[in-house]
Amino acid sequence: DIVMTQSPDSLAVSLGERATISCKSSQSVLYSSNNKNYLAWYQQKPGQPPKLLLYWASTRKSGVPDRFSGSGSGTDFTLTISSLQAEDVAVYYCQQYCCTPRTFGQGTKVEIK
Amino acid sequence: EVQLLESGGGLVQPGGSLRLSCAASGFTFSTYAMSWVRQAPGKGLEWVSAISGRDGGTYYTDSVKGRFTISRDNSKNTLYLQMDSLRAEDTAVYYCASHEDSSGWYADSWGQGTLVTVSS
Numbered sequence: 001d002i003v004m005t006q007s008p009d010s011l012a013v014s015l016g017e018r019a020t021i022s023c024k025s026s027q028s029v030l031y032s033s034n035n036k037n038y039l040a041w042y043q044q045k046p047g048q049p050p051k052l053l054l055y056w057a058s059t060r061k062s063g064v065p066d067r068f069s070g071s072g073s074g075t076d077f078t079l080t081i082s083s084l085q086a087e088d089v090a091v092y093y094c095q096q097y098c099c100t101p102r103t104f105g106q107g108t109k110v111e112i113k
Numbered sequence: 114e115v116q117l118l119e120s121g122g123g124l125v126q127p128g129g130s131l132r133l134s135c136a137a138s139g140f141t142f143s144t145y146a147m148s149w150v151r152q153a154p155g156k157g158l159e160w161v162s163a164i165s166g167r168d169g170g171t172y173y174t175d176s177v178k179g180r181f182t183i184s185r186d187n188s189k190n191t192l193y194l195q196m197d198s199l200r201a202e203d204t205a206v207y208y209c210a211s212h213e214d215s216s217g218w219y220a221d222s223w224g225q226g227t228l229v230t231v232s233s
Contacts, residue, residue, distance in 0.1 A: 036217070040220070042220070050220070052221050055221075056219075097217055100174075102163070103160060
């Protein structure tokens with residue numbers, strides 16, 4: 001199984017400041033046949049289901065604010081919130097969808113400092 | 114608009130069975146892959162199972178193989194998860210999720226979830 005490891009487990013950022021979350025996979029999730037990284041990011045607020053933010057590592061889902069961006073390739077990925085807003089308080093998960101089982105990272109909790 | 118509504122959760126004794134349902138609307142259900150993802154109380158997300166929209170191929174995480182069965186009824190726009198031989202560690206909120214992109218099964222829509230509690 002591909003193990004997804006996020007860091008940090010939690011972080012506190014001031015409003016308007018940048019938040020950065022790392023996600024590392026134990027195997028590459030880059031398919032050479034199509035040059036795509038099978039990596040998604042989700043946001044989960046308390047009491048709510050997860051919500052898709054980004055897929056193919058860096059493609060923002062329609063309607064997701066552009067302060068959310070994704071980068072990386074192969075085994076190392078980053079989710080960046082460029083200017084943290086109060087409504088961004090949530091737990092963020094990465095997931096690889098190249099291979100079964102389609103494993104998630106353990107989650108990173110983002111709070112306001 | 115994609116809508117997913119899970120049902121069928123509840124309290125069950127260890128060794129018992131439950132069948133979860135996920136009623137889908139707002140999209141062409143038969144063409145979408147679908148998944149079940151669970152979340153134990155206070156824990157992270159765990160992918161459980163998926164089923165293809167095209168050929169009905171099924172996939173499972175190791176911990177539920179032989180105990181859970183995913184299926185779909187495209188005439189009823191409904192996804193199912195038959196859960197047998199339930200264990201305490203299966204206690205979780207179970208979410209169904211849809212995958213519009215057949216080339217990559219990222220979960221673009223999620224239901225609200227249904228709680229399964231396995232306890233004596």
